[in-house]
Structures are given as C-alpha cells and as structure tokens.
Amino acid sequence: MDKKNILAIDVGTGMVKVLAGRQEADGRVELFGSGAAPTEGYVRGAVTDVNALAHSIKQAVECVVMATDSQAAGSVYLGISGSMLVAQNSIGRVAPASSGVVTNADVERACKAAVFSVANNEYEVLHVFPAKEITTQPGEALEVETHIVSAPKTILQSLISALGGSGIQLNGIVASGIMAAEGMNNELPCQPSNFIFIDIGAGVADISMYVGGRLSSSASLPLGGDYITSDLMQGLSVNRGHAEEIKRYYSRLSPNLRNQGVVLDCNDYGTVDKHIPFDFLCDIIESRVEEIVTLVYDYLKPLLEKYLTNQGQAFEAIYLTGGCGAMPSVATCVAKVFQIHTETVKPECLAAEYVHPANTVCYGIIKHGTRISASEPVAGRSAWNLFVHKAKKLLKI
Incomplete structure (x- = not known):
C-alpha cells in the first residue's frame, strides 16, 4: 500500500x-x-x-x-x-522560547493554547488555522488569533x-x-490576499474568508441548488430528476434570450408537453438565485467590514465553486450584490x-x-x- x-x-x-x-x-x-x-x-x-x-x-x-x-x-x-460544524476564533498566548524571536514552534504552542481556551468535551476539533500573529517585543507574550473548526463527537x-x-x-x-x-x-487567479471562497452545492453554501492570505472566518449555511430544483418541480409540475435536467439545460443558455419570445423544448422522461417560455423559466430560477445570494450577503456583510486588514483596503475577489456555484447566473448575481470581482473556479x-x-x-x-x-x-x-x-x-x- x-x-x-x-x-x-x-x-x-x-x-x-x-x-x-x-x-x-x-x-x-x-x-x-x-x-x-x-x-x-x-x-x-x-x-x-x-x-x-x-x-x-x-x-x-x-x-x-x-x-x-x-x-x-x-x-x-x-x-x-x-x-454540524462549529467555527470560532480564539486567541492563544504563550511566551516565546527565545526573547524577541518568534518561531513556528512558538506559533504552534499558541495555537494549542487557543484550542485549550475554548475546549469542549462534546466537540472534536477538526482544524486549527493561525489567522493573525502579534509580533512580540522582548519580554512580551506572543498572541496568535486562530480559527478553529469543530464537530459534535x-x-x-x-x-x-x-x-x-x-x-x-x-x-x-x-x-x-x-x-x-x-x-x-x-x-x-491574481493570487489575492483578501478574498472570499464560496462552495455552493445542492444544500449547503460553505464560506471561507481569507485576510492577508490566511483563513480568518468560515461558515456553512443551509443554502443551495436544491431550493432552485424544488421551485422548478412546483412551478413546472415535473419530478426531481426532470427539474435537475432543466436546471442544467438553463445554465447552458445565454441570458440574452430574455424578452425574445423564446420557447424551450424541455421534454424528457416520456413527457410531450413541456415547452416552457424562457422568460418564465428565468423568473423561477433567477428569483431564487437572488434570494440565496442576498442571504449569503446578509451573513457576510458585518464580516466584510470587520476583516479589512487596513483602513481603505477591501476584499479583492470572490471565488465560486461547487455544482450550484458553477451556474453562470450565480456568479453574475454575486458580483452585482457584493460589488466585488467574482469568478467561478475549478481544479x-x-x-x-x-x-x-x-x-x-x-x-x-x-x-x-x-x-x-x-x-x-x-x-x-x-x-x-x-x-x-x-x-x-x-x-x-
């Protein structure tokens, strides 16, 4: 092996x-x-x-x-x-092994101290990320702000x-x-220092916020493409599999088809009557996309202000990934709502x-x-x- x-x-x-x-x-x-x-x-x-x-x-x-x-x-x-994930920030304080010199070992000990300060017998720590270090002066303690992610044991x-x-x-x-x-x-792209990474799947939007190139905050919100699929099932009277196919079909179409009187052939799984106006389909999908993006923005808004590294410095980009994050209209909506450069990324x-x-x-x-x-x-x-x-x-x- x-x-x-x-x-x-x-x-x-x-x-x-x-x-x-x-x-x-x-x-x-x-x-x-x-x-x-x-x-x-x-x-x-x-x-x-x-x-x-x-x-x-x-x-x-x-x-x-x-x-x-x-x-x-x-x-x-x-x-x-x-x-099931619980994310929190904690500060660990230790005395450096050598006065005035901070080593990786010192940072690691500070991270352990940060974990110890928020230890809970009911939760298992999955990750500890050093987010920010306060450079020590001779005779002073080293402080490391950490981002800790845990889950119920x-x-x-x-x-x-x-x-x-x-x-x-x-x-x-x-x-x-x-x-x-x-x-x-x-x-x-561009290797930014301050950015937001959002993975949007069927039922969860996972958010990771980086400041100065380091993970400073994270969250998992119960938002995703399943809500769009459910709306299509109800609005078009189709089953879940058919709704997923229609959603993928729509994602490949140009938004310029709106207001052009286009009718889409969405027949599948033995159906013969699913000829759907593009504008109607667009209204169903885009209204839910806008709601999902707005909820993500409402969650992140206070953090956008809190995690600026210097006065006047802003987040440089938002990167989207995941099955739902790959929908072109999601990236367009994120850029519009956040007013931040947005790109969809993949491996x-x-x-x-x-x-x-x-x-x-x-x-x-x-x-x-x-x-x-x-x-x-x-x-x-x-x-x-x-x-x-x-x-x-x-x-x-």
Missing part, C-alpha cells in the same frame, strides 16, 4: 462523491478512480440517519472499487459540512463506527468547504473529464490527505484494503 494514495469522500446533500488519487511531486493531482451514490440520511448539512449515510458512502466507495485495485487508496478522508463517533462496520476506516474527517478553499488557494490541473467545480472539494481533500499522510506510519494491511478485497470478491472483479 502506498500511503501517498488518498481516497477523498465528499458528502453532499444530493450525492456522495468519491475520488481516489494522489499528489505528485510537481504538485499535479493524478486520479485513478471515481464513484458516486445518492445521499441518504443527510439533509442540507444535517445528519438525520447515520446508518443510511454510511450505506450511501459505502455505495459510492464500491464504485471506486470497480475502477481500481486493492492498493489504490492508502488513506481515507471524509469531508463534511453544514450545521457523538455524530463523528457514530459515523466512524458505522463506516468501520463496512470495513472503511477513516484516517481523518475534514470540513469540506475549507478543504476546497485550501486546495485552490495557490491556484487562484484545472486534473484530467479533462474531472475539471468541474463539483470536484473541487475532493481535489482539496486529496491535497490535504497527501500532506498529512506523508508523516503517518504504515502498519500492516489497512481496513480499506480489507474492504476492497471483500468487495471485489463479492462483485467478482
């Missing part, structure tokens, strides 16, 4: 997506397997049935099993988001146990939106068939897992390999 190989699991409201890959020495991520399955037991960022969710994850992993061999994944990382332990019963042993659980932002951080260095905003989370998880796994010992055959062996025997691969 090669411990540099990573199995990245992205739990979304609509689908569980799995990518197997590794990061090469030149920074390029090579993928050698993918899988997906409908999500059960997880609604807009909230776990409603741990066993059902574990079963969905297992189904998605089995798809990867069919595309790769038992040595494919050395470490397994699960990405989660939504209401009961949910995490139940999920780990349920997956373990299927032979899937996790090496780590991570915050999906932050992994997407961190994975793309060094690949963003461009992947093989062409994987270059899509919906794969950004898994891309970030693989890069994160590679860094972590490089320092982890490998002992014996992993539970992942045992699972693959059993699954392949069952599937007769």
Whole structure:
C-alpha cells in the first residue's frame, strides 16, 4: 500500500462523491478512480440517519472499487459540512522560547493554547488555522488569533463506527468547504490576499474568508441548488430528476434570450408537453438565485467590514465553486450584490473529464490527505484494503 494514495469522500446533500488519487511531486493531482451514490440520511448539512449515510458512502466507495485495485487508496478522508460544524476564533498566548524571536514552534504552542481556551468535551476539533500573529517585543507574550473548526463527537463517533462496520476506516474527517478553499488557494487567479471562497452545492453554501492570505472566518449555511430544483418541480409540475435536467439545460443558455419570445423544448422522461417560455423559466430560477445570494450577503456583510486588514483596503475577489456555484447566473448575481470581482473556479490541473467545480472539494481533500499522510506510519494491511478485497470478491472483479 502506498500511503501517498488518498481516497477523498465528499458528502453532499444530493450525492456522495468519491475520488481516489494522489499528489505528485510537481504538485499535479493524478486520479485513478471515481464513484458516486445518492445521499441518504443527510439533509442540507444535517445528519438525520447515520446508518443510511454510511450505506450511501459505502455505495459510492464500491464504485471506486470497480475502477481500481486493492492498493489504490492508502488513506481515507471524509469531508463534511453544514450545521454540524462549529467555527470560532480564539486567541492563544504563550511566551516565546527565545526573547524577541518568534518561531513556528512558538506559533504552534499558541495555537494549542487557543484550542485549550475554548475546549469542549462534546466537540472534536477538526482544524486549527493561525489567522493573525502579534509580533512580540522582548519580554512580551506572543498572541496568535486562530480559527478553529469543530464537530459534535457523538455524530463523528457514530459515523466512524458505522463506516468501520463496512470495513472503511477513516484516517481523518475534514470540513469540506475549507478543504476546497485550501486546495485552490495557490491556484487562484491574481493570487489575492483578501478574498472570499464560496462552495455552493445542492444544500449547503460553505464560506471561507481569507485576510492577508490566511483563513480568518468560515461558515456553512443551509443554502443551495436544491431550493432552485424544488421551485422548478412546483412551478413546472415535473419530478426531481426532470427539474435537475432543466436546471442544467438553463445554465447552458445565454441570458440574452430574455424578452425574445423564446420557447424551450424541455421534454424528457416520456413527457410531450413541456415547452416552457424562457422568460418564465428565468423568473423561477433567477428569483431564487437572488434570494440565496442576498442571504449569503446578509451573513457576510458585518464580516466584510470587520476583516479589512487596513483602513481603505477591501476584499479583492470572490471565488465560486461547487455544482450550484458553477451556474453562470450565480456568479453574475454575486458580483452585482457584493460589488466585488467574482469568478467561478475549478481544479484545472486534473484530467479533462474531472475539471468541474463539483470536484473541487475532493481535489482539496486529496491535497490535504497527501500532506498529512506523508508523516503517518504504515502498519500492516489497512481496513480499506480489507474492504476492497471483500468487495471485489463479492462483485467478482
């Protein structure tokens, strides 16, 4: 088993997506397997049935099993988001080991002190990011403002146990939106210092705010493309699958079709009467897009003012990713509401068939897992390999 190989699991409201890959020495991520399955037991960022969710994850992993061999994944990382995540900032204070000199070890001790000051027995810390350091003077303490992300231990332990019963042993659980932002951080256009990264999926909008190039704030809001799909189901009298197809079809059309009297042929799944005026479809979708973007703006408005690094300095860009974030009208609306340069980003260095905003989370998880796994010992055959062996025997691969 090669411990540099990573199995990245992205739990979304609509689908569980799995990518197997590794990061090469030149920074390029090579993928050698993918899988997906409908999500059960997880609604807009909230776990409603741990066993059902574990079963969905297992189904998605089995798809990867069919595309790769038992040595494919050395470490397994699960990405989660939504209401189970708790983000907070805390300041850690320590005395530097050497007076007047701040080392990485000092910063690490300050981060641990920050975590200790907000420790809660009911929550497991997933990430600690140093957001800001106050340079110490001789004889003074070092202060480090940190951004800490946690999740309820009961949910995490139940999920780990349920997956373990299927032979899937996790090496780590991570915050999906932050992994997407961190994975793309060094690949963003213009390399700004102050920016906002928003991953909008079917049921959750994950927000990461960077100040001075460092993560300073994050949040998971229960907002996403599912609301648009539901509106289409109701307004057009179609089922969910048909509504998703119409939404994707609309995303490929030019907004210049408005007020041109265009009628779209949206027949599918055996229907013969779904000829829909473009203007009507536009009204349904764009009204919900505007509502979603406005709610995100209302949440971020106080932070936009709080996290300016210097007076008169503003956020330089907003980067969108995720399935819903890829909709052109979402980027247009964000730019209009926030009055900030907005771009949609995706992992461009992947093989062409994987270059899509919906794969950004898994891309970030693989890069994160590679860094972590490089320092982890490998002992014996992993539970992942045992699972693959059993699954392949069952599937007769």
